[in-house]
Amino acid sequence: MAYSWDNRIQFAIKFLYDIDGNGYLEEKDFMCLAVRATIIEGKGEFNTAKLQENQHIMLSLWEEIAELADFNKDGRISTEEFRQAVTDCCAGKRYEDFPQAMKMFIDSNFKMMDTNDDGIIAAEEYRYNCCTKFAIDDISLVDEAYNNLLNDDDRRRGGITLSRYQELYAEFLGNPKDDNPGIYLFGPLSEFFPSS
Template sequence: MAYSWDNRVSFVVKYLYDIDNNGYLDERDFACLALRATIIEGKGEFSFSKLQENHHIMLSLWEEIAELADFNKDLLQDGKITVEEFKQAVQQCCMGRRYEDFPQAMKMFIDSNFKMVDLNDDGVIDADEYRFNCITKFPIDDVEVVDEAFNSMLSDDDRRRGGLTLSRYEELYAQFLGNPEETSAVYLFGPLSEFFNEFES
C-alpha cells in the first residue's frame, strides 16, 4: 500500500505542494514554493530575479492544476483544491503519459525540483543529495532504508553515472505520477509509508 498510486499522489500533495500543511492546496502554497526553490537553489542566498523566475513557474503550475482540478467549479469561491480533486487532475493529465506529454507548467516544476535536489549543480542527483532531500521532507529514523530506496531506483546506466540525470529524473517523475504499477520510480522521493493516506481523512 505504501507505494500504491493513490499513496504516491497523496505524498506529492502533502510533502511537495502543501507547504503550509493545512490539508489543501491554494495559491499561497505555490508562492511559498517559489521562495523555497529560490533559497534552496541559492544555498541560502536570495536573488530577486531568481524569485521572479520561480514565482512565474510556481504560479503557472497553480493555475494549471487549478484549471484541471476544479471539477465542482467552486475554486473561484474558496480558492482551494482538495487532495481528491488533485488526484482526479493528475489522473486526467498524467496517467499513462510520458514526461513529454505532461502539461507545460508541470514540466517546468519537475525541472525546477531537480535543480533543488541537485545541490552541487553537477547535473546528477547522487546518493548524498537524495538522502538530504528525503530527510528534509518527511520523518525518517533509519538512513539504510533511504539508501536502499535510492539503490532500488537506479538502472545500470544510473549506477555508471553515479545517480540520476535530469532526463532520467523526468522519466521517473512521469512514472511516479502516471503509472499505476509499482515500478522502480516509486522510490523517487524516498521510502514512502502508508501514513501518507491519513492526509486524506
Template sequence: MAYTWDNRVSFVVRYLYDIDNNGYLDSHDFQCLALRSCVLEGKGDCSAARLQKYQHIMLSLWEEIAQLADFDKVPDYDGMITVEEFKQAVKNSCVGKKYEDFPQAMKAFIESNFKMIDINQDGVIGIEEFRYDCVQRMVVEDIKVIDDAFNSLLNDDDRKKGGITVSRYQELFAQFLGDITDSCQAKYLFGPLEI
C-alpha cells in the same frame, strides 16, 4: 500500501505542494513554494531575478493545476483544490503518459525540483543529495532505508553516471505519477513513503 498510486499522489500534495500543511492546495502554497525553491537553489541566497523566475514557474503551475482540477467549471470556484481533486487532475493529465506529454507547468516544476536536489549542480543527483532531500521532508530512523530506495531507482546507465540525471529524473517523476501499478520502479523517487 505505502507505494500505491493513490498514496504516491497524496505524497506529492502533502510533501511537495501543500507548503502550509492545511490539507488543500491554493495559490498561497505556490507563492511560498516559489520562495522556498529560490532559497534552496541559491543555498540561502534569494536574488530578485531567481525569485521572479520561481514565482513565474510556481504560479503557472498553480494556474494549470487549478484549471485541471476545476471539474465543475463553476464561476464561484473556491480557489482551493482538495487532495481528491488533485488526484483526479493527475489521473486525467498524467496517468499512462510520458514526461513529454505532461502539462507544461508541471514539467517546469519537475525541472526546478531537480535543480533544488542537485546541490552541487553537477547535473546528477547522487546518493548524498538524495539522502538530504529525503530527510528534509520526513522522519527516517535508518539511513539504509533511504540508500536502498535510491539504489532501487538506478539502472545500469545511472550507476555509470553516478546517480540520476535530469532526463532520468523526468522519466522517473513521470512514472511516479503516471504508472498506477504498485510495483512501479519510480515509487522510491522520494525515498521511503509513509502510509
C-alpha cells in the same frame, strides 16, 4: 500499500505542494514553493531575479493545476480534485505529454535536489532531500530506496540525470502500478493516509 498509486498521490499533495499543511492546494502554497526553491537553489542566499523566475514557474503551475483540478472553482484544490486531475492528465503518460507548467515544476524540483549543480542527483543529495521532506529514523531505508531507483546507466553515471529524473517523475505520478522504479523517487514512503 506505501507505494500504491493512491499513497503516492497523497505524498505529492502533503510533501510536494501543500506547503502550509492545511490539506488543500492554494495559490499561497505555490508562492511559498517559489521562495523555497529560490533559497534552496541559492544555498541560503536570496536572489530577486531567481525569485521572480521561480514565481513565474510556480504561478504558472498553480494556474494550470487550478484549471485542471479546481472543479468547483473555489480557489482550493482538495485531495480528491488533485487525484482526478492527475488521473486525467498524467496517468499512463510520459513526461513529454505532461502539461507544460508541470514539466517546469519537475525541472525546478530537479535543480533543488541537485545541490552541487553537477547535473546528477547522487546518493548524498537524495538523502538530503528525503530527510528534509519527512521524518527518517533509518538512513539505510533511504539508501535502499535510492538503489532501487537506479538502473545500470544511473549507476555508471553516479546518479540520476535530469532526463532520467523526468522519466522517473512521470512514473511516480502517472504509472498506477507499484512495480516501477519511479515509486522510489522521493524516498522510502510510509503509508501516509488510508486509501480512500
